[in-house]
Amino acid sequence: MSMSPQAQLTVVGLGTGDENQLTLGVWRKLEAASGRGDAIFLRTKEHPMVSMLDHHNIRYETFDRVYEEHQGFEGVYEQIAAELIERALNASGEVLYAVPGHPMVAEKTVQLLRERCTAAGVMLGLMGGESFLDQAFLRLGFDPIEGFQLLDATSLRGSTLNPTLHTLIGQVYDEFTASDVKLTLMELYPDDYPVTVGHSLGVAGEERVYEVPLYELDRVEGYGNLSLVWVPRTDREDVRSRTFARLHEIVEILRSPEGCPWDREQTHKSIRKNLIEEAYEVIETIDEDDPEHMCEELGDLLLQIMLHSQMEAEEGAFTVFDVIRELNEKLVRRHPHVFGTVGAEDAEEALVNWEAVKAEEKRSKGIDPETQPLLAGVPRDLPGLMKAYKLQKKAAEVGFDWNTLEEVMPVVESELREVKEAIEKFGHAEQKEELGDLLFAIVNLARFLKVEPEEAMAAANRKFFERFGYIESQLRLKGVSFDQTDLQEMENLWQEAKKVLKNKGL
16 A cells, blocks of 8 residues: 655745855756646745746746735735645645745745644755845845844834844835834934945845935835845944943943942942932932933932842842843733733722732742731831831721721820820820821821822922922022021011912922
């Protein structure tokens, strides 16, 4: 009993368009297939080598019609791969599929065939051809050993760019794609950074090469199927300074033996307060609605994270990349309604999902949320008003709370009386304790008024700062120092400040 031969599909590369660069093996394969009457398919007729096929009477079919049937390229590639497998299964001989350039460079249909042919019972063969990369290295004159990456214009993202590598961007089909590429590159590179556009590299009579500043990238004419963009590598500080890699490198240098003596001596404990101070400086820029200042202060806060991570990297515990990984995994894990199958119609449902995942995380670490102390999740070192607020909210979740605002007010008044009594009858320790109770009761009042006590306190501090500043400026205008005035004059100026600054909400 003889077995039927396995279906055979062979992909060949037509090269970049110069017939002198077409490999002898591919040409013989095409001639033999044409002589036998085997099916020959071209992904597209829009390629310089097609005229040579026509000249030698090599018959073929193209998939150009498929491009017109789909809105996006993904559907085109899927259909071409499916049709090729079907034709190979039903063909009496070998099926040839000819693609521009090299089959394994920027050919999505070939990747799909590699994934599916074996399962479909089709034997897949590949024969290389000159890719557009060969011509790019030759015509543009850079050596890829210096560092090189190839990116797709249709899926280009700023996060993939590395200025220390030569970057070739293919699939720049038209001016619209070039415009998208320009905008993405401008996330990292200066507007006037020199880039090179290459059309039909290596094709006699059709090759065009233009070097332009980045902002003119989409003004170059002639974009088509054989166009690419080259972004030369650089060590320019104004470019590298926009990358996370440069920040990591700088912090490593600062902490190295050749770095800064002060930075080298710091420990987690010595710069602990810096982290808190920088966080508060960021909050100040938020309150002031000052984006430019916020950008600077967020950088200072990020530096603290980098320094603490670098200290642990030096001990071999973890690196900043472990910090990033932990955060990425946590964000994905805690948003199942975004990255998973769980639904969330509104913010409240999203918060429920978040809390459910947090509880599961604790269980995976051997912590039972049901037996863990309810108040254990409140950070120990939070500022006092903020910590009181969170403690009270936690307790309120299980019903330990007042029911109405009217019930809270007498508690505040009672605590105030106890402070007065402590002042009259007791010493400093009792006064301190009673004052703490009063502040705690006021936080309760803030909660029922739906006011964040820290925000209220910050607003009061700002108000005092501005009004006292008004007193100081008025005294200076009068040529009077604080030593030359009295409380009554300052009180008068205070009342004046209240009126003058009222329109500012201060």
